Amino acid sequence: MSGSSYSSALTLAAGAVLVSAVATVWLASIRSVIQVVAVQGIALGAVAMILGAHRSDPGLLAAAVVVLVVKGTVIPLLLGRASGGNTGSRESRPLVNVPASLVASAALIMVALVTGRGVGTLVGSTAGALVPMGLATLLIGFFVLVARRRPTFQIVGLLMVDNGIALTAFLCTAGFPFLIELGVSFDILLGVVVLMVFSQRLRIEFGDVDIDELQELHD
Amino acid sequence: MSGHPSVVAMTANSLLQVILVILGGPLLLGLMRKVRCRMEGRAGPPIRQPLLDLRKLARRERTRPEESSWIFPLAPVVLAATILVVAAIAPMLTTRPAFGWAADLFAVVFLFLLGSVFLALGALDTGTAFGGMGASRAMTIGALTEPALLVAILALSVPARTSNLPAIISQSLDHPAWLATPQRVLALVAFVIVIIAESGRLPVDNPATHLELTMIHEAMVLEYGGPDLALVKLAESMRLVVLFTLLANLFIPWGIAGAPGPSHLALSVVATAGKVAFLGIAMAAFEVTVAKLRLFRVPELLAGAFVLAVLAVVSALVVA
Numbered sequence: 001m002s003g004s005s006y007s008s009a010l011t012l013a014a015g016a017v018l019v020s021a022v023a024t025v026w027l028a029s030i031r032s033v034i035q036v037v038a039v040q041g042i043a044l045g046a047v048a049m050i051l052g053a054h055r056s057d058p059g060l061l062a063a064a065v066v067v068l069v070v071k072g073t074v075i076p077l078l079l080g081r082a083s084g085g086n087t088g089s090r091e092s093r094p095l096v097n098v099p100a101s102l103v104a105s106a107a108l109i110m111v112a113l114v115t116g117r118g119v120g121t122l123v124g125s126t127a128g129a130l131v132p133m134g135l136a137t138l139l140i141g142f143f144v145l146v147a148r149r150r151p152t153f154q155i156v157g158l159l160m161v162d163n164g165i166a167l168t169a170f171l172c173t174a175g176f177p178f179l180i181e182l183g184v185s186f187d188i189l190l191g192v193v194v195l196m197v198f199s200q201r202l203r204i205e206f207g208d209v210d211i212d213e214l215q216e217l218h219d
Numbered sequence: 220m221s222g223h224p225s226v227v228a229m230t231a232n233s234l235l236q237v238i239l240v241i242l243g244g245p246l247l248l249g250l251m252r253k254v255r256c257r258m259e260g261r262a263g264p265p266i267r268q269p270l271l272d273l274r275k276l277a278r279r280e281r282t283r284p285e286e287s288s289w290i291f292p293l294a295p296v297v298l299a300a301t302i303l304v305v306a307a308i309a310p311m312l313t314t315r316p317a318f319g320w321a322a323d324l325f326a327v328v329f330l331f332l333l334g335s336v337f338l339a340l341g342a343l344d345t346g347t348a349f350g351g352m353g354a355s356r357a358m359t360i361g362a363l364t365e366p367a368l369l370v371a372i373l374a375l376s377v378p379a380r381t382s383n384l385p386a387i388i389s390q391s392l393d394h395p396a397w398l399a400t401p402q403r404v405l406a407l408v409a410f411v412i413v414i415i416a417e418s419g420r421l422p423v424d425n426p427a428t429h430l431e432l433t434m435i436h437e438a439m440v441l442e443y444g445g446p447d448l449a450l451v452k453l454a455e456s457m458r459l460v461v462l463f464t465l466l467a468n469l470f471i472p473w474g475i476a477g478a479p480g481p482s483h484l485a486l487s488v489v490a491t492a493g494k495v496a497f498l499g500i501a502m503a504a505f506e507v508t509v510a511k512l513r514l515f516r517v518p519e520l521l522a523g524a525f526v527l528a529v530l531a532v533v534s535a536l537v538v539a
Contacts, residue, residue, distance in 0.1 A: 008400065015401045015534055022530065026523050102522035106529040113533050129537050
């Protein structure tokens with residue numbers, strides 16, 4: 001792969017991760033957000049793939065396959081299945097309304113750019129320059145976690161935080177060693193499964209899973 | 220002297236730009252209306268109909284609301300004047316218009332904003348409920364579109380390292396590789412949403428109806444009639460042409476005259492008219508397929524455009 005096409009492919013893939021983070025803030029329907037999560041997982045896998053191909057690192061390529069399978073396929077499928085029949089439902093009352101959330105995520109992107117540039121110059125090369133995008137995804141993930149009420153969105157926020165960390169790690173170093181990437185991916189997978197089961201039980205118990213409605217603890 | 224056109228030639232260029240914008244505005248509206256009608260299975264009025272409408276309006280008696288002040292008749296004049304200034308200085312046919320040094324990104328966005336603010340002031344000045352409602356809605360939308368427009372073009376100015384529009388266009392002509400980058404795609408999407416909102420087309424506003432629940436632009440100009448209304452309508456159509464031309468020249472710069480001379484200019488007129496007509500047809504075709512957004516969803520769309528523009532700038536800065 002020639003130098004310029006490598007760097008533009010890497011920019012495109014990392015940009016896709018960030019754009020899908022912004023899309024999560026923008027969208028309200030659960031079905032489309034789950035699709036966005038899949039797109040983000042695939043874009044993250046593409047980042048690892050491109051870096052692995054550029055550095056001819058088999059460990060990174062294997063990690064890319066793990067990311068593609070777990071974050072690009074399995075987790076979105078699980079999210080879709082666990083939300084059950086009501087994938088058409090929407091986030092009706094987010095704590096921060098959508099225009100304000102979008103402007104806030106623009107501000108978070110700026111914060112990431114300012115803080116991430118130092119790290120980027122330390123790493124150097126194209127990959128280093130893209131570090132702010134990983135940090136921005138992380139910050140927007142935190143924001144989604146805080147600003148949304150529905151558990152599906154909060155799980156998506158958690159996934160986005162993890163994707164942001166993974167993107168930053170891929171770009172900063174040659175990625176985690178393969179075994180650690182494998183472990184982290186399955187940790188996240190397990191976390192998502194537990195959270196989905198938990199929210200399912202809540203819905204069966206209380207008929208709704210709006211966390212603000214849970215005012216007291218029952219035995 | 221080659222490379223540096225004379226002052227006379229540059230002024231002639233700018234005059235030509237202004238005349239073409241004045242004539243092209245109503246014709247573009249007519250073309251878009253025709254395309255829409257044809258796609259909906261109707262014959263539609265002839266393309267020159269908006270020009271005839273303007274002539275009819277201009278001959279009517281001038282009226283004004285009783286309580287209005289000097290702001291009311293001034294607003295259409297300021298609106299039209301700001302757009303004519305942009306038409307004269309912006310790189311529409313050539314990368315070297317007269318006063319091209321003044322066609323700074325910030326100046327052009329400021330001129331657009333000045334026109335919208337005066338139109339809103341004129342609407343408030345009538346003292347009617349519709350005027351105030353329209354002005355408030357237009358300013359809510361404008362507060363998000365103008366920054367988005369500014370930031371979207373800023374993304375293009377980062378690689379060129381200048382905020383001068385003619386310089387941005389001539390530099391992107393020199394570097395064709397810049398035209399297919401991700402940040403340009405993001406900026407393009409933001410720019411298109413801004414144009415839709417700025418010109419009050421579907422799905423943000425519907426120029427064909429006067430429904431009080433949703434109208435934005437039409438509510439503001441409800442009290443205008445006769446020559447004043449003609450001026451407002453002309454200014455709005457000119458704004459659409461100017462925005463389309465800027466979009467075409469910033470993102471697909473081929474065809475704009477980079478060198479002086481009548482032959483380059485003639486080619487540029489044909490190319491620009493073709494690009495603008497294509498954009499108009501595409502927009503009309505898009506309008507047939509969408510429904511109007513609820514008014515409360517509009518800020519979401521525009522905030523989205525703003526974030527896309529910010530993303531474009533960030534990726535331009537990251538890559539640079």
